[in-house]
Amino acid sequence: MNDSQSRIFDPELIKRFDVSGPRYTSYPTADxxxxxxxxxxxxxxxxxxxxxxxxxxxxxxxxxxxxxxxxxxxxxxxxxxxxxxxxxxxxxxxxxxxxxxxxxxxxxxxxxxxxxxxxxxxxxxxxxxxxxxxxxxxxxxxxxxxxxxxxxxxxxxxxxxxxxxxxxxxxxxxxxxxxxxxxxxxxxxxxxxxxxxxxxxxxxxxxxxxxxxxxxxxxxxxxxxxxxxxxxxxxxxxxxxxxxxxxxxxxxxxxxxxxxxxxxxxxxxxxxxxxxxxxxxxxxxxxxxxxxxxxxxxxxxxxxxxxxxxxxxxxxxxxxxxxxxLAFGVSAIGMTDGLYTQNVKTLDAYYAALDTDTLPVVRGYQMDQDDRLRYAVIQALMCDFALSLTEVEKQWGLAFSEYFARELEALRGMAAAGLCELTPDEIRVTERGRLLVRVIAMVFDRHLHEHRTAAKYSKVI
Missing domain, CATH: 3.80.30.20 (tm_1862 like domain)
Known part of the structure; x- marks a missing residue:
């Protein structure tokens, strides 16, 4: 295995953590x-x-x-x-x-x-x-x-x-x-x-x-x-x-x-x-x-x-x-001020709604303050591979270690396995953990832990 593989691709780590989970193109997820x-x-x-x-x-x-x-x-x-x-x-x-x-x-x-x-x-x-x-x-x-x-x-x-x-x-x-x-x-x-x-x-x-x-x-x-x-x-x-x-x-x-x-x-x-x-x-x-x-x-x-x-x-x-x-057409998903909406999925339903001058929305979700906070945390991890705990505390007016006590406990096990590094000020995804960043993001998904879903997620890898 060459150097580039050893930094990012760790087959044993992947086998251990290759679970099914969301892709986090949104939080909460569309299901x-x-x-x-x-x-x-x-x-x-x-x-x-x-x-x-x-x-x-x-x-x-x-x-x-x-x-x-x-x-x-x-x-x-x-x-x-x-x-x-x-x-x-x-x-x-x-x-x-x-x-x-x-x-x-x-x-x-x-x-x-x-x-x-x-x-x-x-x-x-x-x-x-x-x-x-x-x-x-x-x-x-x-x-x-x-x-x-x-x-x-x-x-x-x-x-x-x-x-x-x-x-x-x-x-x-x-x-x-x-x-x-x-x-x-x-x-x-x-x-x-x-x-x-x-x-x-x-x-x-x-x-x-x-x-x-x-x-x-x-x-x-x-x-x-x-x-x-x-x-x-x-x-x-x-x-x-x-x-x-x-x-x-x-x-x-x-x-x-x-x-x-x-x-x-x-x-x-x-x-x-x-x-x-x-x-x-x-x-x-x-x-x-x-x-x-x-x-x-x-x-x-x-x-x-x-x-x-x-x-x-x-x-x-x-x-x-x-x-x-703003999303248009069948099945399209949009977000306005923390409100997610999804259109109907079939052409007939789409045409029928618009024939009555009605927006063809069939599903939606209004984010609360906790959702917005977790959305910001997951975005930082998915995009930057790092999260500043002090910045979260300053922006959201909370003690990170108290608000996310359960999550930090779960992350300690992941840190021990080499997925991430934890300090009092930061969560940082390791090179080896980057392919598995969805697993780290899942730790902060309150809905995933508290509410069942009928959705079947794909494997992380």
Whole structure:
């Protein structure tokens, strides 16, 4: 084992602490949202925004895909009919108008993300129409972070030029694996050449950051096959790389039932693949950001982490903290002044709500003071790998050792195992503990310890 592996990748520590747990794109996690939530609650939050002079963040869920990837756990609609998106855009426009009508304060947008599904399922004309709707209600600031997820099999160089023209400047490119046998097993056939061409087009049109998504633990993957995929990825040299753990949950996600369980790597093989991948990425100069993410040292995400400005929300890591997140489309989750809301999950329910001039909210959760405190603690651990206890005490007016006595007791065992270091002034995640930061964050999750949930979390590794 080389030096980079010994600092971050400790297989024995991982085996000991590889439990199932939340990803903490929110706290409390989405499984704690109340099902009987009234849309009027979001209306009140929009009208009474305390942070109404701050820029906002926008998320748009575009659910359509023209083929199904068997590993996918996203909320999606499989269709080859691009015309179905026209009706969806009609209703996105209605939802934006309802939100804008109630929204107090700033309409300036510092962050925007198009997710799915496949956002580039939309035709160029539909993309132009969506941005005309967005610009009707909101103002995209000049130095904002505007990103799009795309499938390189379904996008032309002309579409990349259009996205840049409309202001998008960051891109997440789905890859998962370049091995032909693995691609066939998950129903996603995609060449290195078409992927590289899309990324080159993005660079040619001024995109400031390009990320590639990979998955380990897919059927038929081996050390050699994943190493060959990494060879191709590192030749393309994206600014960021997301290396996700495949969670096989066929009882929850129907497409996964088409994956043959006997073809999945064993737990030991999966761990070896992860260790090799981390080693390869670090030797290539990528910085481990946290969770599944790596970035070049000069990328904004790595810089934000060094400067203590990194943030985590439903889109993953972000350089914009403190923005209210307004979310549009089926299943989209937003947060306004500590109020989480989630939209209905089906197109029929979405259309039916908006036909009555009602926001299509189906679930929500209002954070209390304890939630806000724990949210801040978990954010610091997940983003900075460190927490200043004196800063928490100063900001929240409490004695940390008293308020979190139970949590500190649990952390002492983790510190003894090498996950973290405890001093009277600080909790610091060790290099070896960084891959397991979710386990440390779970210690501070009051809901996880006090209230049962029907949710089935993925394994940490």
């Amino acid at each position: 704690r949202f109340h099902e009987a939530f009234e849309p009027a609650g979001l209306v009140r939050a929009l009208r009474d925004r305390k942070s109404n002079e701050r820029p906002i963040s926008l998320y748009f869920h575009i659910p359509f895909c023209d083929t199904v990837c068997y590993y996918c756990a996203c909320n999606k609609v499989i269709t080859k009919d691009r015309g179905r998106a026209d009706r969806y855009l009609d209703y996105l426009s209605r939802e934006m108008a309802l939100v804008a009508r109630e929204l107090s304060g700033s309409r300036s947008v510092a962050q925007l993300h198009l997710g799915g599904g496949t956002p580039t399922f939309l035709t160029d004309a539909q993309i132009r129409r969506l941005f005309a709707q967005i610009n009707e209600h909101f103002t995209l600031v000049e130095d904002g972070e505007y990103s799009v997820e795309l499938d390189p099999r379904r996008v032309s160089r002309e579409t990349i030029a259009l996205l840049a023209e409309l202001g998008l400047n960051r891109m997440s490119v789905g890859v998962q694996d370049f091995d032909s046998r693995v691609q066939k097993a998950v129903n996603r056939i995609q060449s290195v050449e078409e992927t590289a061409a899309v990324i080159q087009a993005a660079r040619d049109h001024g995109f400031r950051s390009v990320s590639m998504d990979l998955i380990y633990g897919l059927p038929l993957q081996t050390l050699d096959s994943v190493s060959a995929t990494l060879d191709a990825v590192l030749d393309i040299a994206p600014d960021r790389i997301a290396l996700y753990n495949y969670a096989h949950l066929p009882t929850r996600f129907m497409p996964q039932r088409r994956i043959k369980e006997e073809e999945l790597p064993s737990a030991d093989d999966k761990l070896r693949i992860l260790g090799m991948s981390i080693d390869r990425l670090e030797r290539a100069g990528y910085v481990y950001i946290g969770m599944d993410h790596f970035a070049r040292p000069d990328d904004e995400m790595a810089i934000a982490q060094r400067e203590g400005r990194l943030h985590r929300n439903f889109q993953g890591y972000s350089t914009h903290a403190g923005c209210d997140l």
